[in-house]
Amino acid sequence: MKPRARAFCALCLYAGLRKEEALGLCWDDIGPASMAISRGVTFPDGNQPDPSMELKNRASRRVLPLPKKLREILLDTPHTSEYVVPSADGTVMTSTAYQRMWQRNVSGMVDFPVHAHMLRHTYATTLYRAGVDLRTAQQLLGHATIQMTAEIYTHLEAEDSLKAVHRIDEYLEKSTG
Secondary structure (H helix, E strand, C coil), rough: HHHHHHHHHHHHHHHCCCCCHHHEEEEEEEECCCEEEECCCCCCCCCCCCCCCCCCHHCEEEEEECCHHHHHHHHCCCCCCCCCCCCCCCCCCCCCHHHHHHHHHHHHCCCCCCCCHHHHHHHHHHHHHHCCCEEEEEEEHHCCCCHHHHHHHHHHHHHHHHCCCCHHHHCCCCCCC
């Protein structure tokens, strides 16, 4: 995987960034232990990025911890532009450039449909499995409401409950001997 595609995927997977947040992230936003999310790249008119770079909502503006795996990938990523995930010429990516990067480096490498938001959902699952409380997860994900975060966590709790059947069966076998 090319370095900028790897950095993009790592930002979504290990920090839960939305596509637009990862594309708008600059090297100056990243410190030794955290990163500030303060802009996003959207494409309201098709291919060209919106110059305002406004985030999705007020809660999207946040400071995130920098997990070790993400820090290692970012340290290994060439600093060829002010942006962490730039276009080939070092500017903000266009929609076409993003789609080309994604197709060549990610979706073209697997035999099932995949999109960037799946990485963000995997991050939410990671938070849940790591025991991160709902309020903290809301802040880390940049959700405007706790209900949005709760919907994700509630789905995960249901999955975990269904997977617990083998533990219940084992207990019942031992107790009824």
